Each structure stands twice: as C-alpha cells, then as structure tokens.
Amino acid sequence: MAGGEFRVGLLGHGTVGAAFETLLAERAEEIERFNGVRPVLSGVLTRSRGDFEHILDDSDLVVEVMGGIEPAREHLLRAMNAGKHVVTANKQLLSQYGEELFETARARDVRIRFEAAVGGAVPVVRVLEESLSATPIDRIHGIVNGTSNFILTEMSKGASYAEALAEAQRVGYAEADPGDDVSGRDAAAKMAILARLAFGAPVHLDEVRYEGIENLHSDDLAYARELDLGLKLVGTAERRGGGLSVHVFPTFLYSGHPLAGVSGPFNAVTVESETITEMSLHLIGMPAAMKPS
Secondary structure, three states: OEOOEEEEEEEOOOHHHHHHHHHHHHHHHHHHHHHOOEEEEEEEEOOOOOOHHHHHHOOOEEEEOOOOOOOHHHHHHHHHHOOOEEEEOOHHHHHHHHHHHHHHHHHHOOOEEOHHHOOOOOOHHHHHHHHOOOOOOOEEEEEOOHHHHHHHHHHHOOOOHHHHHHHHHHOOOOOOOOHHHHHOHHHHHHHHHHHHHHHOOOOOHHHOEEOOOOOOOHHHHHHHHHOOEEEEEEEEEEEEOOEEEEEEEEEEEEOOOOOOOOOOOOOEEEEEEOOOEEEEEEOOOOOOOOOOO
16 A cells, blocks of 8 residues: 555456446545545456456455456455455355355455345345354345346236346346346355355355246246235255255245345345344345346
C-alpha cells in the first residue's frame, strides 16, 4: 500500500465484474473515510484484456469474478502464495477446491473472503464464520438460488415452467443457459460451502445429492395451493447418524414455515441449534437492478 491507496486487481469483467468496478469508484470516498485508505482499481483481466502478472505485481487485493474452475483456481492460488488477500464469488470453485484454497490461505497467512458466493445479499457466511462460530449447529437449510425461486413464484401464479423461465431471462434473473440454476447444481454448490462453515467439515460438491425444478409442472404448484403449501427448492445440511447429510430438492412447505413466504428472486437461510433454537436470515426488499446469486 502506498500513498493512502489500496490497489485492487479484478479478474473478470462480465456483469458482476463491471458492476463491481462501478461500485468501487462510487464508494471509494466512503471507504477511505472509514478505513483511511482509498481503493483504486489497479488492473482488469479478461480473455482479451489485461495481464495477470501485472495485476499480481500491482495489487494488494485480488477479486475474482471470472467463474469456472480454471484459470480462476490457478490465479487465486498464485495470488495467495504471493501474499495477496483474495475475494471470490466463485461457488463452483469453492465447493470443489475449497480445502486447497483455505489451506493455502492459512499457510500464507492471507485472507480469502467469499460472502458473495452464497446467499446474494443475505450475510449468512459472515454470521456462520463470526457470530455463530462457537455455536454447535444441528441443521441449516434455505433457499439459496434466486433464479429458481423466481421461476417457482411465477409458476405459483399460474405460469408454465417455460413461461416462467422466459420471464426470468427477460428480466435478467436467469442466464441464457440456466442449467446450473434450474438443475439444482448451483444450490448444491452453495450448500456444500455452507455445510463446511456450519459443521467444520469439508463437503465436496460431488457429495451433495440434488434435484432441480426443470421437471416440475403447473399441476404441482396447483396441488400446493390447494393444500395451502409452498413449493420451494430447498437446500439442507444437517447432522444425521453420526455424519452429515447435504442435499437439495423441491420441497413442499407448510404456510407457517420460515421459508414458505420467500418469493421472487430472494434467498433465505434458517439455522437451527439447541443454543439459539432457530435463526432466519433473509431480505425484505431488493433494488430492482440487483441480480440474484
């Protein structure tokens, strides 16, 4: 750090990366007032722009929003081995190579932050890491994919799956290829991360059983309405039989359940423990331009 500046290298410049660059510039003065240093973007890496070696040499912090496994994994490992702190929103990478990344961070005495990888704007990662770090957790479950929740909400109003997916794509909640979201794989990756945080044991994506929403029909939602139930894609991680069970499935919920009323592109997570009984984390509002995670 030099001259009161904190240099941030950005890996990836798609929708999230571009928004991060804009937000960094908008909030730089406020961050400087709070921390005493001003964040500045020292470089951006895309497929056709920037040089990783230059970014590595010229950054105090590396932010990765590239997605995918490689070269994101290699870049983060090199950054931490070079003594740089890192931030990533890459849930697939964390759910498959989390132990390697966390061990490297410990060995090099640097920080790896990943709040944006799970829960959208719901601060569940920080709550598990800090507020509940000494609390024995029995179960954590939640709606952790806003895209699928939006689709199910539209279907509950009478839309077909195809119509609901098209609307999610039109408003920007679903990608052109929504496979990871609707298949449950995205939610499974996030639950693997949450399970590790909640129970202190490594959980790989391959160990999470999951099923998505692409085979649901309007009749399923109509059936739920008749019985005053909600139908949600719910991820669960819990202690069972001396081990851990982590899974993601479409689930019927009674109307009073903490997750039943979570609609649209919102995420919500409930933590259960004998110590705290039950804690639910969710948003009650979201700016229209905020894309679900």
